[in-house]
Amino acid sequence: MFRFAALLLILATLSGCASISREDCLEGDWAAIGERDGETGRASEAQFARHVTACAKVEVTPERTLWEQGYARGLVTYCTPQTGLREGEAGRPYRNVCPVATEARFLQGYELGLSAHRQRARIQEIGREIAQLQGLGSFLPRENLSEAEAAAAQRERQANQSEIMLLRLDQSLARAQLLRIEREIRAFRAAL
Numbered sequence: 001m002f003r004f005a006a007l008l009l010i011l012a013t014l015s016g017c018a019s020i021s022r023e024d025c026l027e028g029d030w031a032a033i034g035e036r037d038g039e040t041g042r043a044s045e046a047q048f049a050r051h052v053t054a055c056a057k058v059e060v061t062p063e064r065t066l067w068e069q070g071y072a073r074g075l076v077t078y079c080t081p082q083t084g085l086r087e088g089e090a091g092r093p094y095r096n097v098c099p100v101a102t103e104a105r106f107l108q109g110y111e112l113g114l115s116a117h118r119q120r121a122r123i124q125e126i127g128r129e130i131a132q133l134q135g136l137g138s139f140l141p142r143e144n145l146s147e148a149e150a151a152a153a154q155r156e157r158q159a160n161q162s163e164i165m166l167l168r169l170d171q172s173l174a175r176a177q178l179l180r181i182e183r184e185i186r187a188f189r190a191a192l
Contacts, residue, residue: 019047019050019051019053019054020033020050020051020054020055022057022058025051025054025055025057025058025060025062026058026060028060028062028063030062030063030064030066030067030070031066031067031069031070031073032070033051033062033067033070034066034067034068034069034070034071034072034073034074035070035071035073035074036070036074037067037070037071037074038070038071038072038073038074038075038076038077038078038097039074039075039077039078040074040078041075041078041083041087041092041094041095041097042095042097043095043096043097044068044071044097048062048064048067051067075097075098075099075102076102078097078098078106079097079098079099079102079103079106080102080105080106080109081105081106081108081109081188081192082109082189082192083106083109084105084106084107084108084109084110084111084113085109085110085112085113085185085188085189086109086113087110087113088109088110088111088112088113088114088115088116088117089113089114089116089117090113090117091114091117091118091121094106094107094110108188109188112181112184112185112188113185115181116178116181116182116185119174119177119178119181120178122174123171123174123175123178126167126170126171126174127171129167130164130167130168130171133160133163133164133167134160134164136160
């Protein structure tokens with residue numbers, strides 16, 4: 001049973017490595033494949049090389065010219081301020097694929113979205129730190145302690161409570177910063 005599950009996991013991993021399906025290779029609609037790659041902001045050279053490798057398994061050579069034409073059309077869809085904002089909010093990396101004419105507006109949206117993504121991540125991280133400190137506090141003994149042990153436990157509880165208060169303040173500031181960024185995002189969307 002374990003071997004079967006391991007085999008399934010390996011097959012799933014290997015199938016996830018292919019950039020393109022066997023059927024797509026055989027069908028050969030390279031303009032559509034390129035457009036799809038451009039729409040998702042894939043790095044052109046690396047993506048096309050992955051297609052070449054994947055299609056070599058079925059003895060098909062991708063049509064680079066058609067793929068590049070489709071890729072350029074796909075970038076028109078990808079390299080917009082709205083997409084930049086969406087990619088940034090999702091925390092996805094930008095692969096420097098946009099043409100100079102559209103890159104500045106894309107990056108404006110991307111940086112704004114990435115700021116929101118980072119603030120949300122920071123708020124969650126602070127929440128985890130608070131929960132961890134609260135959990136530590138519940139493990140501190142309260143009964144059957146010597147006077148010195150009781151004093152040390154009390155100091156540790158107070159230190160934890162002080163740290164929690166500071167973290168809550170930091171979390172409040174991060175939430176306020178996120179609200180400011182969200183206002184900027186609304187204004188950015190309204191201006192598009």
